[in-house]
Amino acid sequence: MHPLPYVYASLPVGIKIQCSRCFRFAGITTTWLQKRGRIRSCHPRDKRIYRLPVFTEKFCQAFIEELENFEQSEMPKGRPNSMNNYGVLLNELGLDEGFITPLREKYLQPLTALLYPDCGGGCLDSHKAFVVKYALREDLDLSSHYDNAEVTLNVSLGKEFTEGSLYFAEFRQEPNAIPKYIEVEHVPFYGLLHQGGQMHGALPIASGERWNLIIWMRSSAIRNQRCPMCNREPELVEAEGFGEGFTRSREHRPPQTVDVCSLH
Template identity: 40%
Template sequence: MSKTEVDIEEQSFLKEVTSHLPLDWSDERRDAYIQHVLISWRQHREHSREEQRLMEKYLSTIQQHFKPQSSELYDFNQWPINENLLAMLNRDSIDSDIVKQIESSGAYTFSFLPTTFCQLLINEIAYFEQWCIDNGLKLYRPNSMNKYGVILDHFGFEKCLTDIVTNIVQPLTRLIYKHITLPLDSHHGFIVEYAMDKDKKLDFHVDDAAVTLNLCLGEEFTGGQLYFGGIRCSSHTSTTPPKHDEEIYLEHQVGTACLHLGNHRHRALPITSGRRLNLILWCRSSNFDDERKKNGNNECPTWCGFHQMKIEENV
């Protein structure tokens, strides 16, 4: 970024800050406040730029030097997707014997991959993690909540995951979640790992996604059920408790995937033995995001569980 661009960015920031200052402040108080905020902003900006520089170096090193152990895993056309699922999608209709809704929760499960292929993916993840250790690279974790796991897009899976979104998740979304505006035009794909000596659980949250695909890869484990607690818009994510019929527990099965809305509140209950790895694919729609921004936070959408409760109360 050139000096001119930096000056413009700083001026824009200062204009935004000063526009919200109380009119009755003295010049001395305004100047002191602006100086304090500006110093903090510059420090944050420099930290962000350093993080970006390190990330670019990390990705460049992987791109130049990492060689996959099993290259076929990175090609969607070589993934042995469940044939019944593919045939159903070709028919362009939902078969409840293939894609099963978990009670009436709005979350669905289906057989996705054979366990042998899931193990190959686990082996590839371990191979990449060891390669990073051997090459002195710090692993970037999936998000702020998971301390273990890897970001699949970082080491060659981006196109494969894009193909999964296009060929599997988007057709399912169009059939099941009709309020989601398509296309699903970006994603964040990663692995999460739970074990007795690592992360044991994950707290109640929503995903940064329109739709999420959660695939259990294995291995041997007990506990760690996926708990769902109601679909909520951003205004009611943390303000309304779940109704009894919104509380759903899912037992993970290796090779089985779960599809749910990003705004479907959920958490991973504590694992009690073994080790569990899941492939998570956050699928986003820029059109859907834009629509939510235009509507603002004051209007509760019809798909929000709080909206449904209000309708029931008025009946």
């Protein structure tokens, strides 16, 4: 059993180890990062899917144990979305403020600003974070979809499993087009960054249990112009917390960016 404070106490360990390395990356080029092996592009045709270290193994184990405790408790539970029957919404555990927000702002944003400057990577100001779980006799896979996010982080937390890779198609592929998918394996304790609008899904696991942390990161500067789900100008209603990441202010525009990789 891990009482919640134990997990909270262990969070900075998991984050700090990788964070201190990544802070030094802010302001340098994608090419430099790739050459040094700090992040890896997962496909030669460059679908802008990147693998990066996120948590320690010890942290992932403690995190899963805590999620299992929550699952077994009597506390009311929502599910991440209509496609998942299992899994946990992290705001229900009070993990936004002390965990996901600093992770997004301090660790991820320096990287996403570099990797996705054209889709709000430099101005991600809210998120929806949840954990998905796949197991035999529970959910096995996830059908093809795009996320309600500008940029998504998907971290493999464990446990042991076989198969269950992600597959990616074109960016917002036409529903009737013949899909050309690439498969990307989950590597334990590593994360994958991808554009939320890229069609993707998860193949069925063949054995074991797979737990992944998903952070849908949102940029109000981008989505205030056009909703990524319906492609129209959003009509706003009051919402609790981050809502779906829209804000009333339309003045914000994404900052102007240059392609640093083309500069010499």
